[in-house]
Structures are given as structure tokens and as C-alpha cells.
Amino acid sequence: GENVxxxxxxxxxxxxxxxxxxxxxxxxxxxxxxxxxxELGKRxxxxxxxxxxxxxxKDQRIAVxxxxxxxxxxxxxxxxxxxDSAVYxxxxxxxxxxxxQLTFGSGTQLTVLP
Amino acid sequence: xxGITQSPRYKITETGRQVTLMCHQTWSHSYMFWxxxxxxxGLRLIYYSAAADITDKGEVPDGYVVSRSKTENFPLTLESAxxxxxxxxxxxxxxxxxxxxxxxxxxxxxxxxL
Numbered sequence: 001g002e003n004v005x006x007x008x009x010x011x012x013x014x015x016x017x018x019x020x021x022x023x024x025x026x027x028x029x030x031x032x033x034x035x036x037x038x039e040l041g042k043r044x045x046x047x048x049x050x051x052x053x054x055x056x057x058k059d060q061r062i063a064v065x066x067x068x069x070x071x072x073x074x075x076x077x078x079x080x081x082x083x084d085s086a087v088y089x090x091x092x093x094x095x096x097x098x099x100x101q102l103t104f105g106s107g108t109q110l111t112v113l114p
Numbered sequence: 115x116x117g118i119t120q121s122p123r124y125k126i127t128e129t130g131r132q133v134t135l136m137c138h139q140t141w142s143h144s145y146m147f148w149x150x151x152x153x154x155x156g157l158r159l160i161y162y163s164a165a166a167d168i169t170d171k172g173e174v175p176d177g178y179v180v181s182r183s184k185t186e187n188f189p190l191t192l193e194s195a196x197x198x199x200x201x202x203x204x205x206x207x208x209x210x211x212x213x214x215x216x217x218x219x220x221x222x223x224x225x226x227x228l
Contacts, residue, residue: 001173006156031213043204043219044157089156093215101147101172102217106156 002027004092004106011039014113020103021108023090024072031091032071034102038087047088048075080112117141120205120220127195128228135190135223137205144210146188147217148180150201157204157228163188163208195227 003026013019025033031052036044050057050064050073057064061080066073077084087109091102118139120181127133137146144165149157159172161180169180177199179191188207202224206217 034216043221045219046216049216101159101162103159103173103214104157106154 002030002092002094003101004103004105006090006108007106009106010109010111012111012113015080015082017080019075019077019080019084019089019110019112021075021088021110022072023074023092023105024070025092025103026071027090027092028071029094032093033064034091034093035062035064035075035102036089036091038089038107040086044089065105077110080110082112082114085110085112118205118207118218120203120218120223122174122223123221125226126228129195129197131195133192133195133225135192135203135205135225137188137190137220139186139188139205139207139218141207141209141218142185143218144185144205145208145215146182146219147206147208148178148188148190149204149206150174150199151204151222160190160203185203192225197227199225200227201225 006023016063034049037047038044061078087107089107090105095101121136147162148160158174163169163182168183182188202222204222205220208215208217
């Protein structure tokens with residue numbers, strides 16, 4: 001089955017700096033890669049997702065890049081703000097399969113220092 | 115995302131007891147999922163369902179039972195609770211069709227087993 005590794009487990013940045021979270025996956029058949037943000041005590045919420053035939057996707061201050069050959073993808077947050085502080089999860093899925101299961105990374109606790 | 119609701123939000127029970135966590139969605143999504151969230155492990159899939167009366171095991175199914183007699187409901191039962199099942203449980207749902215599979219999560223159930 002799929003295995004997703006996520007690094008770092010914790011990340012502290014100064015407000016206004018950029019943050020980068022990296023994930024690797026094992027199953028070359030995976031072709032859908034979402035990122036979820038989870039604030040303390042809240043539900044995970046989708047913030048951005050990408051399909052394997054796209055190398056990069058941006059949405060305002062967040063972007064995701066995908067290197068299918070190396071089987072890794074990254075979340076980039078620019079101009080970080082205190083409200084970006086949360087746990088971020090990457091995930092991978094074989095969208096062509098019928099199961100539609102997501103395999104999640106173990107999460108990154110991002111702290112934006114004022 | 116009020117379309118998916120979990121109950122109860124908090125539950126304390128004793129080892130050996132049976133407990134059922136409820137999940138209800140109003141979007142008529144085909145797919146529903148149960149995850150458990152433990153520190154250091156991220157979100158791990160317990161069971162999922164592709165449609166009414168169709169369920170399948172995820173990564174950590176032992177000790178859990180699910181059913182799905184109606185599209186909108188997907189209860190999770192711990193038949194004989196153990197302390198290792200103390201966790202936060204999240205239900206999620208997603209639509210069928212297409213490559214994009216955003217999963218919408220409920221608010222979670224925090225379960226403590228004494």
C-alpha cells in the first residue's frame with residue numbers, strides 16, 4: 001500500500017517569512033495530492049490539491065509543487081501570518097482506483113511567531 | 115461544512131463496553147470514511163464505504179465494525195472497547211466521479227476509554 005512521509009514534524013517561522021513542508025510517497029500509481037490544515041481542536045480542512053499531470057498550483061499565498069519522478073511534493077506558504085499556525089497534513093491517493101482512499105502524512109505543526 | 119455531523123462530540127466509557135459513534139451527511143456523497151487521529155500518526159483510515167451496503171477495511175480496522183444501510187449514515191461501533199482505542203475519531207465524505215476527491219470532515223468525536 002501507499003506510504004506517505006512528511007517533514008518536518010514541527011516548523012517555526014517568523015511572521016512574513018516563507019514556510020515549506022515536504023512529503024514523499026511510495027506508490028507510483030498515486031495521482032492526487034491534497035493538503036489539509038487543521039487548527040487546534042478543529043476538523044481538517046482542504047486548502048489546496050494537485051493532480052499528477054500538473055507540476056505546480058498556486059492559490060494566493062499557498063502553492064504546491066509536485067515532482068512525480070522523485071515522488072515528492074511540497075507545500076509552500078509565503079508571507080506567513082499568525083493565522084497560518086496550525087497542523088498541516090499532506091495526503092496521496094490513486095484517483096483512478098475505485099477505493100478513493102487517502103493516505104495521510106503524520107503532520108507538521110507550523111508556528112508563526114509574531 | 116455543516117453538511118456532515120458527528121455525535122457525540124465527547125464520550126467517556128470503560129473497557130469492554132460497546133460504543134457507537136454516529137456520522138450523518140446531507141450532501142448525498144457516495145463515499146464515507148472513518149479515521150482515527152493519534153499524536154504522531156496523523157490520520158489513519160479505519161473503514162470506508164463506497165455506497166450504501168458497500169464497506170471495506172482501511173489501514174487499522176481491528177476492533178471496529180461499520181455499517182451503511184442508508185447513504186447518509188455511517189456509524190462506527192467499537193464492540194468491546196480497549197484503552198488503545200482512546201483517540202479522536204473523524205468521519206469524512208466525498209463525492210464520486212472525477213479525479214478530484216476532496217474529503218469533507220466532521221468535527222470529530224473525542225473518545226476516552228478508561
